[in-house]
Amino acid sequence: MKIIFIGTGSGKTSLKRNHSSIALIKAGGVHLIDCGDGVSRALLSAKISPLDIDSILISHFHADHAAGLPSLVTQMKLQHRTKKLKIFTYKHHVEFVALMLECALLFQSNLGFDLEIVPFENNCAISLGNGMSVLPRKNSHISEKYGETKFSNNQFYSASFLIQIENSNLYYSADIGNVEDLKIFCDFSCDTAILETTHVNTDDLNKFIESGKFKRVFLTHIGDETEIELQKWIAKIRAEYSASIQLAYDGFEIEII
Ligand SMILES: [Zn+2]
Numbered sequence: 392m393k394i395i396f397i398g399t400g401s402g403k404t405s406l407k408r409n410h411s412s413i414a415l416i417k418a419g420g421v422h423l424i425d426c427g428d429g430v431s432r433a434l435l436s437a438k439i440s441p442l443d444i445d446s447i448l449i450s451h452f453h454a455d456h457a458a459g460l461p462s463l464v465t466q467m468k469l470q471h472r473t474k475k476l477k478i479f480t481y482k483h484h485v486e487f488v489a490l491m492l493e494c495a496l497l498f499q500s501n502l503g504f505d506l507e508i509v510p511f512e513n514n515c516a517i518s519l520g521n522g523m524s525v526l527p528r529k530n531s532h533i534s535e536k537y538g539e540t541k542f543s544n545n546q547f548y549s550a551s552f553l554i555q556i557e558n559s560n561l562y563y564s565a566d567i568g569n570v571e572d573l574k575i576f577c578d579f580s581c582d583t584a585i586l587e588t589t590h591v592n593t594d595d596l597n598k599f600i601e602s603g604k605f606k607r608v609f610l611t612h613i614g615d616e617t618e619i620e621l622q623k624w625i626a627k628i629r630a631e632y633s634a635s636i637q638l639a640y641d642g643f644e645i646e647i648i
């Protein structure tokens with residue numbers, strides 16, 4: 392399986408990096424995890440056609456992870472897509488996704504292809520076919536709800552993902568709330584980790600990477616203001632780990648198995 396980083400930026404819009412999205416590509420199947428603001432243009436840069444995308448998984452609904460969804464579905468319609476699209480979202484967000492698309496004037500009756508919004512449950516694996524599945528687990532990223540009381544906790548669900556391919560596991564942290572969230576898949580052994588860098592400091596990342604048994608760590612969700620600091624940190628710690636550690640960038644490709 393190949394992973395292409397489509398967007399490796401943080402929540403702040405940047406000229407250097409797109410907002411969050413990665414593509415999992417295996418045996419001709421293309422699956423996006425997250426589709427942040429501007430993802431359609433980012434996919435053009437990465438040379439991935441909207442027609443080839445089989446499914447989109449959404450970790451949470453901060454705009455840098457999900458706001459590109461209506462524009463991406465619009466591109467599919469404009470390019471006369473015919474194959475079915477699945478959008479996987481937490482079960483309590485299904486109605487919101489449907490409304491989001493309808494408010495963008497995207498209706499099943501005028502799309503030209505089947506679009507299924509598939510609910511996922513916390514800690515229940517999602518099959519993507521071709522021997523690949525994704526396990527979502529709730530993290531604490533927006534659990535404090537900004538003090539809002541009129542919305543239910545379900546509205547604030549945010550997931551990290553364990554991507555399972557045959558006998559190999561890949562940890563994708565999405566956005567976390569604190570360092571404890573990094574450990575939510577510690578009951579699995581993972582060769583590869585893709586970790587965000589906005590909501591965790593380098594000391595905590597250091598301790599986590601040190602305690603894990605990763606062979607490769609890729610850092611993402613990188614703000615322009617923290618990139619140089621992260622590069623210096625990696626240069627300093629690289630010699631201490633057997634794992635290879637590097638900053639991801641838009642268009643960067645890795646092979647998993
Ligand atoms: Zn984010």
Ligand SMILES: [Zn+2]
Pocket residue numbers: 451453456532566
């Ligand atoms: Zn977020």
